[in-house]
Amino acid sequence: MGNGRVKVGIIGSQFQADIQAASFQIMPHDAEVVAVASPTPGNAAELAKKFGIPRVYTDYREMLKERDIEMVTIAAPNSLHAQMTKDVAAAGKHIVCEKPLAMTIAEGEEMIAVAKRHGVLLMYGEELFFTPKYLKAKEMADAGAVGKIHLVKQSEKHFGPHSPWFWDVNRSGGGALMDLGCHGIAFCYWFLGRSPIKTVYCQMGTYVHGDKTKAEDESLCILEFANGAVGLIENSWARRGGM
Ligand SMILES: NC(=O)c1ccc[n+]([C@@H]2O[C@H](COP(=O)([O-])OP(=O)(O)OC[C@H]3O[C@@H](n4cnc5c(N)ncnc54)[C@H](O)[C@@H]3O)[C@@H](O)[C@H]2O)c1
Known part of the structure; x- marks a missing residue:
């Protein structure tokens, strides 16, 4: 890639785009x-x-x-990840997509297939x-x-997202499990050497934010x-003060 510095374009300009731009800024020799x-x-x-872009x-x-x-890099609402990935791949550019990769498994598989077809890398932004x-x-x-x-625990808790689209299941794809649990699921899988998952049990409920969302605001997943x-x-x- 050119002089060794990867030339990057960021989609999105708010919370995660800001974190990405700051992260690239501390590695000026690479990107x-x-x-x-x-x-x-x-x-x-x-x-x-x-950031001087x-x-x-x-x-x-x-x-x-x-x-x-x-x-x-894709730092836009979850419902846009699949279409954006397809567009970026078709333009022949590598992709870093924010979590969660997709809204559904079918969407995720399509994104992977499209990246393969265009010969570009599709990288998933799991920072853990x-x-x-x-x-x-x-x-x-x-x-x-x-x-x-024999047991790995991972938790993410706060009092709810900063941006309105997270509350809308059509744009987020889900609630606390989709938004935060994707980190924990990926973490346990990675920590345990990618052992296949045999069973999943999940208890979900909407206890505090039922006026804002149809999704769960708490989940326990085993x-x-x-x-x-x-x-x-x-x-x-639903936890004031976070973790
Ligand atoms: N890795 C992490 O820990 C982490 C943390 C927060 C968010 N995220 C993920 O990052 C993504 C963005 O979340 P966020 O918190 O930055 O949300 P945000 O609401 O702060 O920002 C969303 C951005 O997407 C842009 N956007 C909306 N529609 C667009 C379109 N059609 N084309 C281009 N841009 C469009 C908005 O203008 C905005 O700049 C989500 O997928 C979220 O799950 C990841």
Whole structure:
């Protein structure tokens, strides 16, 4: 890829786009954000100003016409991930898609197939696999420091999302489990060496935010893995003060 610095375009300009832009900024030898696209007038320009991004678009499809862009990150609502992935792949650019990858398994499989067909990488933005404390814990577990692991717990809790689209199941695909539980499920699977999942039990309820969403605001999910271990994933949009 050119001079070794991957030229990146970001779709989206708010919460996660800001985190992505900040992350690219601390690795200037590896990547350079050259464009950002977001539909609300002024928003992409604001992110561009904050991070010194030279090109700004309101329509991401226009950004995809830029030949020098090699990779595009998708930091837009979940319901748009599949279509955006297809558009980015068709433009011949590699993709980093935010979690959750897709709204349904069928959508996710289609995204993978499209990326393969166009010969581009489709990378999933699960940051827990790169978080130093989790990497250290896995390294220790793999080295046998805590014996045979039979239970892995992961939790994410806060008082609900910052943006209105998360509450709308047609745009988010679900509630606390879809939004936060995707981290825990991916984490347990990774931590246990990708042992196949045998059974899944999930208890979900809407206890606090029923006026805002049809989705669950709390969930307890138990995964049974083929290697005999169990994952316990607890998620909430209903806990003031977070974890
Ligand atoms: N990895 C994490 O821990 C983490 C944290 C927060 C959000 N996310 C994920 O990141 C994604 C974005 O979430 P967010 O919190 O940044 O949401 P947000 O509401 O803060 O930002 C969404 C962005 O998408 C843009 N957008 C909407 N429609 C668009 C369109 N048609 N074309 C281009 N851009 C469009 C909006 O203008 C906005 O800039 C979601 O999939 C979310 O699940 C991941």
